[in-house]
Amino acid sequence: MDAELIAMQLFSGVALGAILVMVALGLSIIFGMLGVVNFAHGALFMVGAYAGLYVATLTGSFWWGLLIAPLAVGAFGMLIERVLIRPLYKRSVDDPLLLTFGLGYVLVESVRIAFGNEGMPFPTPPELSGVADLGIGYFPIYRLFVVGVVAVVLVLLWLGLEKTRFGLIVRAGARDPQIMRVLGVDVAKVWLMVFGLGVGLTALGGVLAAPMRSVDPEMGALVLAEAFVVTVIGGMGSLVGAVVAGLLIGIAVSMTALFAPEMATIVMFALMALVLLIRPQGLFGKPGRA
Amino acid sequence: MAMLEIEELNAWYGASHVLHGLSLAVEPGEIVALVGRNGAGKTTTIRSVMGLMPKATGSVRFAGTELLTLPAHARFRLGLAYVPEERRIVPGLSVRENLQLGLLAAGGRIDERAAIDEIARTFPRLKERLDQQGVTLSGGEQQMLAIARAMIAGPRMILLDEPSEGIMPVLVEEMGALFRRLRDEGVTLLLVEQNVEWALRLADRAVIIDQGEIVHSSSAAALLADKAIQERYCAV
Numbered sequence: 407m408d409a410e411l412i413a414m415q416l417f418s419g420v421a422l423g424a425i426l427v428m429v430a431l432g433l434s435i436i437f438g439m440l441g442v443v444n445f446a447h448g449a450l451f452m453v454g455a456y457a458g459l460y461v462a463t464l465t466g467s468f469w470w471g472l473l474i475a476p477l478a479v480g481a482f483g484m485l486i487e488r489v490l491i492r493p494l495y496k497r498s499v500d501d502p503l504l505l506t507f508g509l510g511y512v513l514v515e516s517v518r519i520a521f522g523n524e525g526m527p528f529p530t531p532p533e534l535s536g537v538a539d540l541g542i543g544y545f546p547i548y549r550l551f552v553v554g555v556v557a558v559v560l561v562l563l564w565l566g567l568e569k570t571r572f573g574l575i576v577r578a579g580a581r582d583p584q585i586m587r588v589l590g591v592d593v594a595k596v597w598l599m600v601f602g603l604g605v606g607l608t609a610l611g612g613v614l615a616a617p618m619r620s621v622d623p624e625m626g627a628l629v630l631a632e633a634f635v636v637t638v639i640g641g642m643g644s645l646v647g648a649v650v651a652g653l654l655i656g657i658a659v660s661m662t663a664l665f666a667p668e669m670a671t672i673v674m675f676a677l678m679a680l681v682l683l684i685r686p687q688g689l690f691g692k693p694g695r696a
Numbered sequence: 697m698a699m700l701e702i703e704e705l706n707a708w709y710g711a712s713h714v715l716h717g718l719s720l721a722v723e724p725g726e727i728v729a730l731v732g733r734n735g736a737g738k739t740t741t742i743r744s745v746m747g748l749m750p751k752a753t754g755s756v757r758f759a760g761t762e763l764l765t766l767p768a769h770a771r772f773r774l775g776l777a778y779v780p781e782e783r784r785i786v787p788g789l790s791v792r793e794n795l796q797l798g799l800l801a802a803g804g805r806i807d808e809r810a811a812i813d814e815i816a817r818t819f820p821r822l823k824e825r826l827d828q829q830g831v832t833l834s835g836g837e838q839q840m841l842a843i844a845r846a847m848i849a850g851p852r853m854i855l856l857d858e859p860s861e862g863i864m865p866v867l868v869e870e871m872g873a874l875f876r877r878l879r880d881e882g883v884t885l886l887l888v889e890q891n892v893e894w895a896l897r898l899a900d901r902a903v904i905i906d907q908g909e910i911v912h913s914s915s916a917a918a919l920l921a922d923k924a925i926q927e928r929y930c931a932v
Contacts (some may be wrong), residue, residue: 464750549727571796571800574789574796574797574800575800576794577788577789578786578789578793578797581787581788581789582786582787584748584784584795585780585784585786585797586769586800587747587748587767587768587769587772587800588746588748588768588769588771588772588777588778589769589772589797589800589801589845590769590770590771590772590773590800590801591769591797591800591801592767592769593769601818609926694766
């Protein structure tokens with residue numbers, strides 16, 4: 407086993423983790439701010455991939471798919487929050503959970519009806535095909551691109567949260583929505599946008615992931631499970647945690663696949679169990695916050 | 697026209713009926729002390745005015761605008777600010793950011809830097825700690841921050857829930873001077889207090905609430921002199 411192979415597999419894990427980061431971040435933002443565990447998040451990842459494929463086919467350009475699908479699915483997410491989830495805020499926390507759980511099935515079946523049961527190929531755009539020699543080995547250009555896009559999104563997200571007025575509202579609103587209300591902030595409007603943002607991120611993850619695999623109606627199920635593992639390891643509601651744990655899981659799964667392929671799926675649950683035993687609130691979570 | 701006019705206010709926490717047809721008026725530019733025993737309904741009155749009660753009926757007008765039909769966030773935008781008893785300094789945010797929260801509703805119409813400089817002159821203790829986490833301040837400093845956050849956008853009226861609670865006497869005196877200065881600048885204050893003596897020395901008028909109703913209303917000086925009524929409604 408040579409160093410080049412290990413480096414390639416490590417990088418492959420980073421690319422896999424980058425996708426997971428997008429999905430888990432959306433999940434974590436929505437939970438941290440709205441207290442809603444969004445079980446439709448995996449299905450929305452899948453819808454993002456299909457939307458990307460649809461737009462790319464329609465326009466003949468991957469780039470339009472990459473740009474429009476997250477925005478369109480994010481807007482769809484806002485509609486979901488406004489129409490389906492908002493009436494449930496004053497009720498038990500289980501209600502939004504059950505609703506999104508059911509919504510996930512509705513989305514999967516709808517896509518099945520519209521696009522069929524079979525997986526569909528999502529070709530890698532020609533300008534991003536092939537491999538690049540980085541001196542330590544050959545890396546698929548598309549994966550480098552994925553990591554780059556996720557890095558840019560993370561920087562923008564960080565700047566948006568730390569440096570803008572909207573970011574301040576989001577950070578404060580997650581901690582104390584009531585004080586925001588008596589300081590004149592329409593928290594409902596903020597929640598609407600946060601839900602849209604979270605859904606847009608998972609949809610972006612879906613479009614980015616699509617060329618590395620095929621697109622099928624069930625593709626969101628495993629991703630949702632992985633994203634939950636990531637948020638549990640990182641700490642529910644912690645954005646830094648989602649990033650670190652996402653990369654950690656991506657790399658762990660990828661490296662295990664190299665040495666013991668049959669253990670690849672188990673390793674992430676083993677990691678989760680380990681973290682729960684040692685640090686139940688997750689790596690970056692705050693203790694006692696449900 | 698009264699700055700704040702409450703008429704026949706009823707409020708409930710679930711099935712428990714807390715305010716029973718309470719009526720109260722606060723004139724522009726005065727300090728009114730709202731006193732009474734624990735559980736009499738002081739905090740509930742303020743929370744009803746700010747739109748934080750699950751159920752409230754009757755009428756609450758602020759500068760002529762009916763509040764009860766407005767969402768909570770719209771009330772602050774009319775120039776009605778609130779300093780809650782628990783202070784509610786937001787964790788994870790610096791002192792500066794907590795102050796910025798008070799300017800969010802203005803949506804950029806107020807120059808943030810100038811407003812923070814101005815408020816730092818009023819609260820020198822906060823000035824040295826602008827980049828510190830808000831929750832690491834002492835109790836008294838957190839109270840100052842909560843007041844600063846409520847007044848930074850220049851409200852017409854401030855509702856204060858037990859601002860003197862758990863604070864060093866020297867800071868309480870400082871706070872009293874600040875409230876007098878605000879009144880002289882034309883800001884109307886409704887002060888809910890357990891520290892009756894201090895509140896009455898500060899206020900122009902005094903109102904006693906008991907079991908969800910107003911039972912006494914007079915000048916603050918008159919109530920300060922009337923130990924019998926104080927004993928009857930405010931003794932713990």
